[in-house]
Amino acid sequence: MHLFVQATIVGILIGGVYALLAGGQAMIFGVTRTVNFAQAIFAIMCSYLSYTLFQDFGLDPFLSVLVLVPAMFVFGSAIHIVLLRRLSRSGAELSLLVLFALGIGIQGVLDFFYKTDTRVIATSYANDSWTVLGYQVPAVRFFAFLLAVAVLGALHLIRQHTKFGRALRATTQNPDAARLLGVDVERVSAIAMGLGVAAAGAAGAVFGMVIPFSGNSQLDLLNKLLAIGVLGGMASFPGTIVAAVILGVIESVVAVNISPDWSSFSFLVVLFAVLTFRPQGLFGQRLRGAA
Structure with missing residues (x-):
């Protein structure tokens, strides 16, 4: 039981980072x-x-969020304006292929500059932890979880309590109706894309402290994001957050009680099971116009 609870604690903490990535993914899918x-x-x-x-400038990874998040917001908005806005008129399938190709291209550039060696961001406090009621709480994962909660909380406030948030929710529910009500759907989509990519920037800034990474790590991470999206509902912002934490716990428990080699496979098991019995996800709803 002690080992199970310890694995659950670690799973919840890493699930927060997955939730940050998946929450940004859900925001992008909702409008595009x-x-x-x-x-x-x-x-x-x-x-x-x-x-x-x-390594080169001595900037703590948690502080690098202040640099990377704004930069990724601009980058994400530019992707929508330059690439997706025109392609969306031809159907979502073409946009999907372009984003996939963009991902492969970025991986190639990263492999060129950084090679394919696995790296980890090793700060002075990387191995610090606290003992709480007999259980170990890793400091890095705890702070990464707090960062995820802070960013997701900010996104939630934007969605629920701002004029842009109302436009975003209207666009997510029915883009055509939102246009009739005077919403600039293209502008909302560009900002939402920027926010979603910025969330990936915040998660990525600390991801390398939690898990060793290389360019090829994107494949494993993408599989996890797809499983989270299916479980939570691709367009459900709250659902993906809950699903990310659930799958983070499953991954950690499987790694401890069975084998780390099977932990990532647990995401695929959940993915196939949910697709079989509830294609819209446990927390999602069928999109308008779906059969």
């Missing part, structure tokens, strides 16, 4: 109806940038 296949590589790219800022 396109799965951002580049979300994982955006996070890995920011892990590399955080690594460089730490």
Whole structure:
């Protein structure tokens, strides 16, 4: 029981980082109806940038969030304006392929500059932990979890308590109706894309402190994001957060009680099971116009 509870604690903490990535993914899908296949590589790219800022300039990875989040917001908005806005008129499938190709291209650039060696951001407090009621709480994962909660909380406030948030929710529910009500859907979509990619930037800044990474890590991370999206409902912002924590716990418990080699596979098991019995996800709803 002690080992199970310890694994659950660790799983909840890493689930927070997954939730940050998946929450950004859900925001993007909600307004574009396109799965951002580049979300994982955006996070890995920011892990590399955080690594460089730490190694070369001595900037703590948690402080690098202040640099990477604004930069990724601009980057994400530019992607929508330059690429997706025109392609969306031809259907979401073409946008999906472009994002997938963009992800592959970014991975190639990262492999060129950083090679394919696995890296980790090793700060002076990387191995620190606290003992609470007999259980170990890793400091890095705890602070990463707090960062995820802070960013997700900010996104929630934007969605629920701002004029832009009302426009965002209207666009997510029915873009055509939102246009008739005077919402600038293209502008809302560009900002939402920026916010979603910025969330990946925040997660990526600290991801390299929690898990060793390389360019190829995007494939494993993308599989996890897809499983989280399916479980939580691709367009459900709260659902993906809950699903990310659930799957983070499952991953950790499987790694401890069975084998680390099977931990990532647990995401795929959940993915296939949910697709079989509830394709819209446990927390999602069928999109308007779906059969």
